[in-house]
Structure formats: structure tokens, C-alpha cells
Amino acid sequence: MTVEDRWLLPEGVGEVLPPEAERLEALRRAIVDLFQSWGYELCVPPLIEYLESLLTGTGHDLDLETFKITDQMSGRLMGVRADMTPQVARIDAHRLKRETPTRLCYLGPVLRTRPSGLGGSRNPLQIGAELYGHRGVESDVEVVCLMLETLETAGQEGICIDLGHMQVFRALADRAGLDRERNGLLFDALQRKAMPEIEDYLERWRVPPEIARLISALPEWNGDAQVLDVSLRALSGAGREVRAAIHDLGEIGAQVRERYPEVRVHFDLAELRGYHYHSGVMFAAYKAGQGQALATGGRYDDIGAVFGRARPATGFSTDLKLLVGSAAATDRPRPSVFAPWPTDPRRTDPRLTDLIRRLRAEGRRVVCGLPGQVGGAAEMGCGEQLDLCDGQWVLNRV
Numbered sequence: 001m002t003v004e005d006r007w008l009l010p011e012g013v014g015e016v017l018p019p020e021a022e023r024l025e026a027l028r029r030a031i032v033d034l035f036q037s038w039g040y041e042l043c044v045p046p047l048i049e050y051l052e053s054l055l056t057g058t059g060h061d062l063d064l065e066t067f068k069i070t071d072q073m074s075g076r077l078m079g080v081r082a083d084m085t086p087q088v089a090r091i092d093a094h095r096l097k098r099e100t101p102t103r104l105c106y107l108g109p110v111l112r113t114r115p116s117g118l119g120g121s122r123n124p125l126q127i128g129a130e131l132y133g134h135r136g137v138e139s140d141v142e143v144v145c146l147m148l149e150t151l152e153t154a155g156q157e158g159i160c161i162d163l164g165h166m167q168v169f170r171a172l173a174d175r176a177g178l179d180r181e182r183n184g185l186l187f188d189a190l191q192r193k194a195m196p197e198i199e200d201y202l203e204r205w206r207v208p209p210e211i212a213r214l215i216s217a218l219p220e221w222n223g224d225a226q227v228l229d230v231s232l233r234a235l236s237g238a239g240r241e242v243r244a245a246i247h248d249l250g251e252i253g254a255q256v257r258e259r260y261p262e263v264r265v266h267f268d269l270a271e272l273r274g275y276h277y278h279s280g281v282m283f284a285a286y287k288a289g290q291g292q293a294l295a296t297g298g299r300y301d302d303i304g305a306v307f308g309r310a311r312p313a314t315g316f317s318t319d320l321k322l323l324v325g326s327a328a329a330t331d332r333p334r335p336s337v338f339a340p341w342p343t344d345p346r347r348t349d350p351r352l353t354d355l356i357r358r359l360r361a362e363g364r365r366v367v368c369g370l371p372g373q374v375g376g377a378a379e380m381g382c383g384e385q386l387d388l389c390d391g392q393w394v395l396n397r398v
Helices: 020-037 051-055 060-064 085-096 137-153 166-175 180-191 195-204 209-220 226-234 240-259 303-307 320-326 350-361
Strands: 041-043 048-050 067-070 077-080 102-109 125-132 159-165 264-268 281-287 295-299 313-319 336-339 365-368 384-389 392-397
Touching: 020 041, 020 102, 020 125, 020 137, 020 320, 048 051, 051 077, 051 085, 085 102, 085 125, 085 303, 085 313, 125 137, 125 320, 137 159, 137 240, 137 281, 137 295, 137 313, 159 166, 159 240, 166 180, 166 209, 166 240, 180 195, 180 209, 195 209, 209 226, 226 240, 240 264, 240 281, 313 320, 336 350, 350 365, 350 384, 350 392
Parallel strands: 041 102, 159 264, 336 365, 336 384
Antiparallel strands: 048 077, 067 077, 102 125, 125 313, 159 281, 281 295, 295 313, 384 392
């Protein structure tokens, strides 16, 4: 490795530099304040856990995304979290043990063995909110609305919501008699909407023609609310759970449109972006002209059972770094003041010290010069500087 190569970061791993880091921190505070104003309590799960706890109930897909390490103290296998949602579900089920609806929010880094999508990050700064203890569409509507408010806080405009439902796929896969491995292969192909691959699977696995036709049609059922009517007629014999799922999609879409008429609501019965632990409605927020989802979420009622309490649950998450990077940088740099270093450090001017403290208390950014440094106020990005004039410290423009 050459000297030049020593500073290279691993593929898919990035760092945040100024001034973007300042925008990220400001947005973090604004979103956490937003969550708390809706009644969501902040929790901080650990970065690493024993693998058995971290991956319990999450399925094979999250296992593949998790970095494994050996604990030097116990010798047991540990994992660096790739997604915080299962951790928050464990906190609700095993630590809080409340009977009332519980709203939790979280923020922290996650690490993944592979990026999510082309050009995606392997070290997102995940922020999200989860609602436990309510099974109706009303809690799904609340979470979708909070997701929209979060994107608005981040300065995102022109948002489209994709709504799908895991139960439609699960019911058809069950009727096709697919085992866990084949279920996973078909799920992955539907996520990518790889039609030749889907049709090849259905033919090789000898899925009954009527069920194969319905599964193949899933990617075609996307559009406005009329798609739900078309799919409901086609899936009329698929069972009560499928009909209930399509009804719920329509109700959630109608309530979201009522609250946010400027947001386009799009239905997609092959919208399976997420993990296998999702059990009901699934949703994703997109921005016009961008293929990568800004935020994703859905219902995952089953995951709490492995922690002793199968509480209903719904939530969403996003990558804070993605939101900052995809929003227009409209904020202006905070004005800075340059303050001189005392010529005799043992005899500081209390008037200067008090003025610097007062300016900082008012929210001003004060940068103190250092003896012998290269560059002055202008080079340090300061628009003003403190000068001693007639025995008084005054602010002058640079």
C-alpha cells in the first residue's frame, strides 16, 4: 500500500466534513425535537450485541448484512447492528413491558456488509420512530404522516409515497406451497421486479397456473387507487386476509391524501422493499428524479414474539446523511467573529474575555487567533473581528 492509498476509506463507507456536518447536526436536533413533539421517547440501543439477541427473529437477510466479531471477554460471537428496528422492538417487549401504546424514536450509526442499492452507504446514520401496541390502520397512518413531516423538516419537496402490503405476497406464496428458501428467492426477485426470473422460478417449481398468474401480476398492479379495485377483483379468491390487506391500503392512502393533498400516493403490490420481519403494510418515500428511497417503513407485528411479547408494531427509518446530502444547501454559514490572542497570556483583558463569553452565549461563533498562526480573520472565514479602539473592544467588519 502506497502512502497515497493509506487514506482511502472502504467502498461504501463515507465521512461527513464541514460544513455538511453542521447541517447534519442541526437537522438531527430538529428531527428529534419533531419526534418528541409527537410523543415519541428517545432511546439509545447499543452499537454491538451478542449475535443471538441481535438477529433473533429478523430473518436471513439481516444476517447477511451484519458484521460479526468475537467478544474478547466472553469468547461469544457478537454483531455490529445493521438495523436498529429489531433492537428497539426488544426494548419495548423486554425492557419497558408497557401495556399502553408506546412511541419510541432513535438515532445512531449502523454498519452493513453491503450497501443498500447502487452507490448506497454501508455506514448510514439511521434515525427513525416506532409505534407499539396498536394494530389498526390509524397507527400506520400516524407513522406515514410523521415520516412526511420528517422529510419536510429536512427540506425535501415533491415527495411520492409508495404503499404495498406484505400479506398479499405471503398469502400467494403460501398457496403456492413454497418452502422458506424458495419464498426468499421469490421475495428477492419481486423486490427487483425481475420478471423473467420470477416466471422461471414459477415454472421450475411447478406452481399451479392460477397462483403463478397472480404472482406474476403483482408487479403490474401499481398506480393510483384504481389499481386496488383491479387487484381486488383479480384476487377475490385469494382469501379474506388478502382482501383485508387491500382494503387497509386504500384506507391508509385515503387518510394520508386527506392530510397531505400535495403528496402523491402510489400503490404497488410488489412494493416489498424491506426485511422479512415486516408483516403488513410497507411504504417508501421517493423524490422525483431519484431512484433511491429517502425513507422506508412498515408494520412488523411478529418480531416481538421472540422477546416474549408479540406486540403490534409499525415504524419507519431513514438515513440522516442521505437527507442532508439530497437536500439543497440553502442555509448560510453562521457568521464568525475573530478575536485576538492576548499579547501577554498571563495578563488577559477581562473586558475581552467577558465580551467573547457574551457573544458565544448569544449564539455567535467566536474564533480566537493563535500566536504565530498562518492567516487572519478573513482566512479563518470570519466576517467580523474584535479590535481595541480607544480602550474599548469593538466589533468591526473584515
